[in-house]
Amino acid sequence: MMKEYDVIIIGGGMAGLTAGIYVARAGKSVLVLESNVIGGQIVNSSSVENWPGDYRVSGADLMKKISGQATELGAVIRYEKTTKISKNGEKFAVVTDESEYNCGAVIIATGTEPRKLSGKQAEDVGERPISYCAICDGALYKNKPVAVVGGGNTAIHEMKYLEGICSKVYSVHYDDSIPKDAEAVFVAIGRVPATGYLDGFVELNGDGYVVASEDCKTSCPGVFVAGDCRTKSVRQLVTASGDGAIAAAGALDYLRK
Ligand SMILES: Cc1cc2nc3c(=O)[nH]c(=O)nc-3n(C[C@H](O)[C@H](O)[C@H](O)COP(=O)(O)OP(=O)(O)OC[C@H]3O[C@@H](n4cnc5c(N)ncnc54)[C@H](O)[C@@H]3O)c2cc1C
Known part of the structure; x- marks a missing residue:
């Protein structure tokens, strides 16, 4: 019932x-x-x-x-x-x-x-994992290179957090391509x-x-x-x-x- x-x-x-x-x-x-x-x-x-x-x-x-x-x-x-x-x-x-x-x-x-990636950037990601939360998932990429997509306050905050964990953190702005060696992509675009x-x-x-x-x-x-x-x-x-x-x-x- x-x-x-x-x-x-x-x-x-x-x-x-x-x-x-x-x-x-x-x-x-x-x-x-x-x-x-x-x-x-x-x-x-x-x-x-x-x-x-x-x-x-x-x-x-x-x-x-x-x-x-x-x-x-x-x-x-x-x-x-x-x-x-x-x-x-x-x-x-x-x-x-x-x-x-x-x-x-x-x-x-x-x-x-979270707003999802679209167009060329979504294609760039391919099979790589996407996260919308550095605090939740950052530890999974300890000593590994990652990319953060976005240029606002949230993206900066996510980058700062990941810099303490990951070997390299790429900052990717609107329309930039996502570096091939980044093992995961953190998205902060609103x-x-x-x-x-x-x-x-x-x-x-x-x-x-x-x-x-x-x-x-x-x-x-x-x-x-x-x-x-x-x-x-x-x-x-x-x-x-x-x-x-x-x-x-x-x-x-x-x-x-
Ligand atoms: C990083 C960050 C920091 C923030 N800091 C502050 C702060 O310091 N102070 C402040 O006042 N505000 C802050 N905010 C804003 C604040 O979090 C939001 O204004 C507030 O949480 C909105 O509450 P809500 O209940 O409307 O929506 P949400 O918190 O988004 O809750 C909506 C819920 O609905 C669920 N849901 C969605 N779709 C479905 C569905 N189809 N079926 C069932 N459930 C569904 C979601 O899973 C979610 O749990 C912050 C926001 C972010 C992202």
Whole structure:
């Protein structure tokens, strides 16, 4: 039998977990679907300095506390990738790579993902491993030559980290070719919204962000959006958390009506 929840939250980063806390505290059943690592993009950050009340906390520690808080309050977390959402009469059907669920309201909180290489640079890489996180994968290339693609702050940060581990770190800018002797390629060319699975279900802007204002309502009644994947000017932990609370309040209000 298909499992049913009051609210399904797609994405277990700061926005999704905050929404989970609010929905669970309101006494509603809530499922958080996470395709990768609970906690989202901040878990690889060694020090967060602007989360109020927890100065210089590691991203992993911060998100461990918040996911623990959500589950203790009753949120259910499942590690499944959402592939489709559709409206099924009064209910929504959420399909994942493993299962299918029904719910009364949906909160989209899938954040952003690293932009992938394209064109000539993607061809240059060939069969070599690609990583989007030096802290996660740098140690695999101890004393080996690697390349970092990108010219922004993140790329510089990744290079500095890898210089302490690898025998050589090549800096590869936009359109440069990737040196043949680099054994792995670290890519830091920005992030894009993780909204491909929505496929016309709600309105997206030209860059793929879910169109919504501060009320976190999408073009589909009953579907809310929180965090970095929505149109907004400041993409930070506190704004993702604030969105989570607003989207949860909107979902609860929608269920009442
Ligand atoms: C290196 C780095 C450092 C940063 N440092 C700071 C900082 O110091 N302070 C600060 O305030 N902000 C910082 N940020 C920004 C901050 O991390 C983001 O604003 C915040 O994490 C956004 O949270 P979110 O929940 O919207 O999205 P995310 O954290 O991106 O979470 C989205 C989650 O959804 C999951 N997901 C995606 N697609 C699917 C799917 N189809 N099905 C199921 N799950 C899915 C993802 O796996 C992910 O866990 C930093 C970001 C980066 C990359």
